[in-house]
Amino acid sequence: MDLLSIVETLGEGRTALLMGVITGITFGVAAQRSRFCLRAATVEFARRQMGDKVAVWLLTFSTAVVWVQAAGLLGYIDIPEARIMAIPGSWSGAIVGGLMFGVGMIMARxxxxxxxxxxATGNLRSLVSGMVFAVVAQMTMGGWLKAPRDWIASQWITSGGRNVDLLTTLHLPEWGGLAFGLMLAILALIIARKNRIGASRLIFGAGVGFAVALGWALTTALSRVAFDPYPIESATFTGPSANTLMFLLDSGNAVLEFPVGLVPGVFIGAFFSSVLTKEFKFQGFESEANMRRSLTGAALMGFGGMLAGGCAIGAGVTGGSVFAGTAWLALTAFWIGGMVTDFLLDQRIARVSEL
Known part of the structure; x- marks a missing residue:
């Protein structure tokens, strides 16, 4: 059965939802097995270490770039028509939101x-923090926090009604993005070899990047057969978390789309992966102070991620893989905010405890 037949049978909304679930399950399994995490990589790098966490992050990012750029060259992904490229981006939002998100991810661990x-693996601290993140993201999308978000984002936006294509701006050839991704992948493998990372973890780390490319390819295919225009998008968790929350609260008025299927798909994939590997374990907050810190960090990520145009995945990997200018700026701000916060907060606590 081809995609057109599936769309005619299920409808465009349910097909998009199914694509989100498929992408989410792929992402969830790969992320759980590889322990992919930007926060962990940022902390490791801030402490002058080039360890396994940096290697996995670099491999994930480079794999996403390679798959997406190769698929774009072959015509499987319409990169210029991707949602993040087809609308104006906010430089000011990427800077301010990116820094806030970087601070928040360190605080929320x-x-x-x-x-x-x-x-999905039984961590109740992450469950509660994730719910706070989704609520604040929804407030930033269309609630009380929308006005300050719009004001900050409007201070400096891209010109021409579109985001900036870095490959075009830098006058690089069409294959320049693919070449860059391959070089990053080689660097990641060199670091992985020095840290003796097993093949299984590397494969799953690359699988996270593949999931990003899969989302781009599936929504591109849907946009080509859909009767109404459908946005080309992929994995991100700020907007989708807010949309999924509203779907659960008011499913009667919710619109079935790719992001609504993505979040449940990730949860399902990570849950079954943790059960099968016997890593599922209930965990809670260590203390009241730990709870305050985590929830504050989650709130900062909810506002910051929406302002920056995406989270560590949405802007950092998904947007980065298509070389969207504001996504790369947001990714840089994630790293800076995270490293500074780790130095001022966690490393400071460690130094004090040693005295």
Whole structure:
């Protein structure tokens, strides 16, 4: 059965929902097995270490770039028509939101995607923090926090009614993005070899990047057969978490789409992966102070991720894989915010405890 037949049978909304679930399950399994996490990589790098967490993050990112750029060259992904490329981006939002998200992921001990994966493995701290993240993201999308988000985002936006294509801006050839991804992948494998990371973890780390490319390819295919225009998008967790929350609260008025299927798909994939590997375990907050810190961090990520145009996955990997200008700026801000916060907060606590 081809895609057109599936769309005619299920309808465009249910087909998009199914695509989100498939992408989410792929992501959830791969992320749980590889322990992919931007926050962990940021902390490791901030402490002048090039360990396994940095290697896995680099491999995930480079794999996403390679798959997406190769699929774009072959015509399987319409990169110029991707949602993040086809609308104006906010430089100011990427900077301010990215820094806030970077601070939040250190405080919450995990980025939004990692919190979702951990929640599926029985981590109640991540579950509660993830719910706070989703509520604040919804408030930022269309609630009380929408006005300040719009004001900050409007201070400096891209010109021409579109985001900036870095490959075009830098006058690089069409295959430039693919070449860059391959070089990053080689660097990741060199670091992985030095840290003696097993083949299984590397495969699943690459699987996270593949899931991002899968989402781009599936929504591109749907956009080509859908009667109404359908946005080309992939994995991200800020907007989808908010949309999924509203779907659960008011499913009668919710619109079936790719993001609504993504979050449950990640949860399902990570849950069954943790059960099969016997890693499912209930965990809670260590203390009241730990709870305050985690929930504050989750709130910062909810606002910051929506302002930045995506989370550590949405802007950091998904947007980065298509070389969207504001996504790369947001990714840089994630790293800076995370490293500074780790130095001022966690490393400071460690230094004080040693005295």
């Amino acid at each position: 995990g980025c939004s995607g990692r919190l979702l994966v951990l929640a």
